[in-house]
Amino acid sequence: MGEIMGFKVAVAGATGNVGREMLSVLAERGFPADEVVALASRRSQGTEVSFGDRTLKVKTLDTFDFSDVDICLMSIGGAVSKEWSPKIARQDCVVIDNSSAWRYDADVPLIVPEVNADAVAGFRKRNIIANPNCSTAQLVVALKPLHDRATIRRVVVATYQSVSGAGKEAMEELFTQTRAVFVSDPLDSKKMPKRIAFNVIPQIDVFQDDGFTREEWKMVAETKKILDPKIKLVATCVRVPVFIGHSEAVAIEFENPITADEARDILREAPGCLVVDKREDGGYVTPYEAAGEDATYISRIREDPTVDNGLMLWVVSDNLRKGAALNAVQIAEVLVNRKLIEAKRKAA
Numbered sequence: 001m002g003e004i005m006g007f008k009v010a011v012a013g014a015t016g017n018v019g020r021e022m023l024s025v026l027a028e029r030g031f032p033a034d035e036v037v038a039l040a041s042r043r044s045q046g047t048e049v050s051f052g053d054r055t056l057k058v059k060t061l062d063t064f065d066f067s068d069v070d071i072c073l074m075s076i077g078g079a080v081s082k083e084w085s086p087k088i089a090r091q092d093c094v095v096i097d098n099s100s101a102w103r104y105d106a107d108v109p110l111i112v113p114e115v116n117a118d119a120v121a122g123f124r125k126r127n128i129i130a131n132p133n134c135s136t137a138q139l140v141v142a143l144k145p146l147h148d149r150a151t152i153r154r155v156v157v158a159t160y161q162s163v164s165g166a167g168k169e170a171m172e173e174l175f176t177q178t179r180a181v182f183v184s185d186p187l188d189s190k191k192m193p194k195r196i197a198f199n200v201i202p203q204i205d206v207f208q209d210d211g212f213t214r215e216e217w218k219m220v221a222e223t224k225k226i227l228d229p230k231i232k233l234v235a236t237c238v239r240v241p242v243f244i245g246h247s248e249a250v251a252i253e254f255e256n257p258i259t260a261d262e263a264r265d266i267l268r269e270a271p272g273c274l275v276v277d278k279r280e281d282g283g284y285v286t287p288y289e290a291a292g293e294d295a296t297y298i299s300r301i302r303e304d305p306t307v308d309n310g311l312m313l314w315v316v317s318d319n320l321r322k323g324a325a326l327n328a329v330q331i332a333e334v335l336v337n338r339k340l341i342e343a344k345r346k347a348a
């Protein structure tokens with residue numbers, strides 16, 4: 001029998017915000033792939049994307065043969081994922097999906113490796129693993145070590161989410177509107193429900209009957225599935241005129257006492273977390289500084305005097321990295337490092 005070769009990885013949605021970042025993260029981390037293919041829609045066929053110091057020619061998803069591909073990192077919208085992920089998965093290719101199409105299915109693991117890597121075990125049932133929403137990923141990385149120590153009862157979170165979370169067209173909309181304001185051109189909102197330049201919008205995704213938006217609901221459902229179904233969470237999700245990096249103001253109530261100093265020490269040791277918390281001008285992290293970085297930054301750790309056992313935090317991360325591309329590649333690394341998958345191709 002031939003020697004096993006490295007993995008063949010497909011990045012679907014490779015021309016998008018998340019897909020481009022996936023290619024960067026795969027290259028930076030030296031993921032053990034012999035071959036990486038870039039896929040997108042017919043619109044992008046033949047265009048080029050960067051992969052480390054190489055360029056890849058983009059192929060079309062709907063004519064691509066996945067039979068010798070081991071892992072597909074999928075970052076296209078939910079409707080395309082609904083159609084394509086099962087077809088790809090049936091070709092014995094594990095799909096790690098970034099859309100919300102599969103996250104809430106009981107037999108699809110929803111994974112943040114620092115928090116619940118062991119839950120990946122059941123992935124063969126569907127051959128699909130889901131990546132959480134960007135705002136949930138960074139939140140649970142910060143909550144998990146504190147939950148292990150003092151047991152979280154309730155979380156109240158307000159998000160400040162960048163436009164890159166809504167895709168590349170939303171980034172263009174912020175840029176175009178900002179320029180239009182300066183040159184007194186008329187403003188046009190296509191991707192955002194209202195003007196985003198020099199504004200904030202308290203709506204991400206669609207409204208539900210209960211008055212919450214779907215984004216707010218996702219944070220509740222995903223935190224329960226990833227971390228603990230007993231945690232109560234309530235969110236207000238807000239879009240802000242920032243290109244990259246989501247911020248969150250988080251109020252947490254615990255079962256057991258925990259001081260700000262204890263929380264700071266715990267978070268300093270926690271995987272994926274970086275504490276920057278000096279009680280002085282600028283002694284905290286903003287999204288501008290978090291862009292392009294892997295860590296979930298935690299600042300402004302303080303006790304909440306209005307409840308028993310309460311803490312307040314400021315949590316910032318690059319939504320395209322921990323919120324999407326990095327998390328997806330970390331899931332692929334869990335599969336490889338735990339020997340849960342084998343490369344299909346063998347050397348001659």
Ligand SMILES: NC(=O)c1ccc[n+]([C@@H]2O[C@H](COP(=O)([O-])OP(=O)(O)OC[C@H]3O[C@@H](n4cnc5c(N)ncnc54)[C@H](OP(=O)(O)O)[C@@H]3O)[C@@H](O)[C@H]2O)c1
Pocket residue numbers: 012013014015016017018019039040041042043044061062075076077078080098099100132133134164165166167168169319320323324
């Ligand atoms: N941005 C974030 O922070 C974030 C975080 C977590 C999850 N997600 C999710 O990840 C997914 C991608 O987000 P994004 O921000 O990268 O979006 P994006 O920048 O708008 O990119 C979308 C990608 O999907 C491709 N695509 C669209 N329709 C297609 C089709 N019919 N067949 C094949 N490819 C198609 C596009 O290819 P073309 O260039 O050829 O059109 C492009 O590569 C979404 O489901 C999003 O909700 C995003």
